[in-house]
Amino acid sequence: MDPWTLPAAGLQIYKSRSEIAGLLAKLDNQLRGEKAIVAVTGMPGVGKTVLVDHLAGPGLKDTYRPPGKSRLVERGLRRAKDLRLNFRTIPGQASPIRIQGLEELFNAKRPVAGLIHVVANGYSDVRADFARAQLEKEMSLEDFRTAQCQAEIHDLETTLSYVRGAMTRGHRPFWVLVAVNKVDLWSSDEALRKAQRHYTDPDGEFASAMGNFVNQVGSDNVQWEALPVSTWSSAFRWGDGQIPSTLDREVQLQTLGQLAHAIEDHARA
Numbered sequence: 208m209d210p211w212t213l214p215a216a217g218l219q220i221y222k223s224r225s226e227i228a229g230l231l232a233k234l235d236n237q238l239r240g241e242k243a244i245v246a247v248t249g250m251p252g253v254g255k256t257v258l259v260d261h262l263a264g265p266g267l268k269d270t271y272r273p274p275g276k277s278r279l280v281e282r283g284l285r286r287a288k289d290l291r292l293n294f295r296t297i298p299g300q301a302s303p304i305r306i307q308g309l310e311e312l313f314n315a316k317r318p319v320a321g322l323i324h325v326v327a328n329g330y331s332d333v334r335a336d337f338a339r340a341q342l343e344k345e346m347s348l349e350d351f352r353t354a355q356c357q358a359e360i361h362d363l364e365t366t367l368s369y370v371r372g373a374m375t376r377g378h379r380p381f382w383v384l385v386a387v388n389k390v391d392l393w394s395s396d397e398a399l400r401k402a403q404r405h406y407t408d409p410d411g412e413f414a415s416a417m418g419n420f421v422n423q424v425g426s427d428n429v430q431w432e433a434l435p436v437s438t439w440s441s442a443f444r445w446g447d448g449q450i451p452s453t454l455d456r457e458v459q460l461q462t463l464g465q466l467a468h469a470i471e472d473h474a475r476a
Contacts, residue, residue: 210434210465211403213394213458242291243474246312246380248366249325250359251276251299252332254388254438258325259283259294261438261463262470273439276300276334280308290474294323299362313369318378321473324366326413327389328402329355330443330450348445356405360412367420374424382473383417385433390462391454392443399435406433430476434469436462 249255257273260266263283283294297308313319329352333339342351363385370380387406393399406413417431437459440452454462 210462210469211399213390213399213435213454214461242293242317243320244293244295244312244315244317245470245474246319246322246370247294247296247325248309248322248362249299250327250331250355250362252334253299253325253327255296255299255325256281257439258323258386258388258436259296262467263294266438273441278302279304280312292470292474295319309366309369313373313378314376315378319370319373319380321382321384321470322366322370322380323384323386323470324363325386325388326359326363326406327355328387328393328405329353329359330389330392331355331358332443343446348448348450351445356413360416363413363416367416371420371424374428379428381429382476383420383429383431384466384469384473385417385431386466387433387435389437389443390435391437391440391452391459392450394437394453402435403433430473432469434462434466436466438463 247255247259256277257266259281260271260274260283265271277296277298278300279298281294281296283296284291295308295312297312298305333342346354367383370383373380385406387402390399390402393402405411408414409418414433421429421431437452437454440454440456440459442452443450
């Protein structure tokens with residue numbers, strides 16, 4: 208099935224939380240062993256921590272609740288059959304901690320095995336109430352999302368500059384997976400097609416940024432793909448209105464399963 212085509216409610220491959228947990232357990236059994244570091248990057252408010260919590264397991268528990276703003280480099284561990292995936296989530300805020308985290312991660316002696324770069328199709332949460340209020344006065348939701356999508360491209364290019372530097376020193380992340388998060392906010396067929404074009408069309412700005420990176424490091428040295436995912440239902444508030452979350456939990460878990468399969472494929476390549 209095309210990962211950019213969401214299933215209709217009631218026709219999901221994964222019928223329950225236990226089944227997605229079984230998928231992740233299967234991934235564990237297949238990958239347990241050698242330690243591999245996976246960088247997780249992206250702008251503030253795109254859902255990096257919640258996504259990693261779900262990939263690592265804690266997010267699948269009934270008692271799970273999303274944490275607040277991340278200010279430090281976060282760590283998560285997946286134990287698997289022939290690989291241990293060590294997630295290093297870099298804060299999205301432009302701060303000395305973020306810069307230090309990127310420099311330490313990509314300049315370390317142990318190379319980074321891969322990169323999960325999280326985007327949100329413009330639906331990045333603004334968690335500071337004052338900043339949100341000001342933005343709501345100055346621009347419409349459409350204008351805000353357009354600006355955020357442009358900022359995502361700049362953030363991607365900044366991140367890839369650290370990856371490229373590491374690769375020239377022999378530290379070679381050989382895959383980049385763009386996790387297009389919060390698909391529950393834009394799950395209509397038309398919105399999915401538009402997002403797919405934005406993130407994967409070679410003539411688009413985002414995919415062009417990835418293409419430039421591939422050209423610089425060599426197509427034999429890196430693989431990349433973009434996949435939609437949703438891990439947590441939450442409406443997006445803007446001004447007096449809001450965009451509702453439209454996917455039920457079962458479909459969200461299927462998108463997570465698709466992402467888990469992609470991580471497996473790239474990690475084992």
